[in-house]
Structure formats: C-alpha cells, structure tokens
Amino acid sequence: xxxxxxxxxxxxxxxxxxxxxxxxxxxxxxxxxxxxxxxxxxxxxxxxxxxxxxxxxxxxxxxxxxxxxxxxxxxxxxxxxxxxxxxxxxxxxxxxxxxxxxxxxxxxx
Amino acid sequence: xxxxxxxxxxxxxxxxxxxxxxxxxxxxxxxxxxxxxxxxxxxxxxxxxxxxxxxxxxxxxxxxxxxxxxxxxxxxxxxxxxxxxxxxxxxxxxxxxxxxxxxxxxxxxxxxxxxxxx
Numbered sequence: 001x002x003x004x005x006x007x008x009x010x011x012x013x014x015x016x017x018x019x020x021x022x023x024x025x026x027x028x029x030x031x032x033x034x035x036x037x038x039x040x041x042x043x044x045x046x047x048x049x050x051x052x053x054x055x056x057x058x059x060x061x062x063x064x065x066x067x068x069x070x071x072x073x074x075x076x077x078x079x080x081x082x083x084x085x086x087x088x089x090x091x092x093x094x095x096x097x098x099x100x101x102x103x104x105x106x107x108x109x
Numbered sequence: 110x111x112x113x114x115x116x117x118x119x120x121x122x123x124x125x126x127x128x129x130x131x132x133x134x135x136x137x138x139x140x141x142x143x144x145x146x147x148x149x150x151x152x153x154x155x156x157x158x159x160x161x162x163x164x165x166x167x168x169x170x171x172x173x174x175x176x177x178x179x180x181x182x183x184x185x186x187x188x189x190x191x192x193x194x195x196x197x198x199x200x201x202x203x204x205x206x207x208x209x210x211x212x213x214x215x216x217x218x219x220x221x222x223x224x225x226x227x
Contacts, residue, residue, distance in 0.1 A: 043220050
C-alpha cells in the first residue's frame with residue numbers, strides 16, 4: 001500500500017506571496033499524481049493531473065513539478081480565493097486503488 | 110455541463126442502513142466510472158472504491174468490504190452507495206467523483222452528510 005505524506009500541515013502565507021507545498025509517496029508513483037483544492041463546505045476541485053498538467057480553468061499561477069516520490073505544488077502570487085486545503089492523490093495502482101495525502105492548509109499569515 | 114447531484118443529508122442510528130445516490134448528467138454515463146470518497150468531520154479524504162458504470166462491477170478499498178455496497182441504475186444515470194450496520198465512526202460527508210479520462214477524479218458531487226448517532 002502506498003502512503004502519501006504532505007508538508008507542512010499548515011502554511012501561513014500573505015496575499016501576493018508564493019506558497020510551496022510538498023507531497024511525498026512511500027514508493028514511486030511515476031507521474032500518476034493529482035492535486036485538489038478544497039474550501040470549507042465545498043467538494044474538492046481537481047487542480048493538477050499527471051503530476052504537472054493543469055485541469056480546465058485552473059489559472060497559470062498553479063504549477064506542479066516532480067515525479068517518482070517527490071512532488072511540489074507552487075502557488076505564485078497568492079490570491080484571496082487560494083486560501084484552502086490542498087490534497088495530493090496518487091493513482092499509480094489504478095484500478096486496484098488510489099490514495100490521498102492528509103492535506104496542507106494554506107491560511108492567512 | 111457535467112453535473113453530479115447527490116441525495117440529501119441523513120441522520121441514522123447505529124446499526125441502521127443508509128443509501129446515498131449520485132445522479133450524473135451532461136455526459137455519457139456509462140463511459141466514465143465513478144469513485145466514492147468520504148471525509149469525516151475535520152479530517153482528510155478517504156477513498157472507498159469505485160464502480161464500473163459500464164459493467165456494474167465494483168472495486169472496494171481495503172477496509173470497505175462487507176458493509177459497503179456500490180450499485181447503479183443506468184436508466185437514470187445514477188450510482189448508489191449503501192452502508193449497512195452503521196457505526197458512529199461512519200459519520201462523514203460522502204462524495205461521488207467521476208473517474209476522469211486521465212483517471213484523476215475530475216468532477217465531484219456536492220457531498221452527502223451521513224450522521225450516525227444514537
């Protein structure tokens with residue numbers, strides 16, 4: 001079973017700054033990784049798939065890098081609407097399974 | 110546009126059963142499988158499994174066999190999650206989420222809160 005970890009648990013950032021979130025897999029997931037954004041009371045929203053491709057309608061300030069076991073989501077020039085919880089998810093063993101990371105909360109500094 | 114609309118909140122007693130529905134629209138239902146994911150209050154996302162909307166075959170995540178049942182009715186483009194012998198720790202928001210063309214869940218339902226309390 002693949003275990004996903006994310007760091008930090010909480011990231012305090014000011015609007016306009018850059019946020020860097022990390023996601024680590026216990027074994028290689030190649031590029032089979034996605035990122036989701038979740039705001040309070042809402043369902044998660046797909047941001048990134050295939051480790052680096054933005055989903056439809058996702059602004060260019062969201063970017064992702066990495067492959068294998070280490071991944072980074074970068075949110076540049078943070079906007080007010082970006083304060084949320086971000087989850088990574090691997091699907092390397094699909095269709096047998098997929099696993100979410102525990103999440104990183106991005107809040108106001 | 111793609112929409113997944115789930116049934117409303119449920120309040121159940123321990124030991125009871127619940128059935129949550131997820132109605133899809135805006136795309137060809139049988140062409141995309143459906144995940145089920147839950148989120149306990151203040152917690153992260155937990156994948157329950159998925160159902161092949163073409164064959165009806167379910168796949169359950171570890172720890173979600175036995176009490177959890179996925180089903181579908183293609184005539185109304187709807188998938189269902191049934192949980193039996195409910196426990197207080199099943200209290201969570203349950204989401205359906207479409208398996209996208211790249212496997213990553215690309216569209217999500219609004220969530221259904223299931224509260225299990227005596």
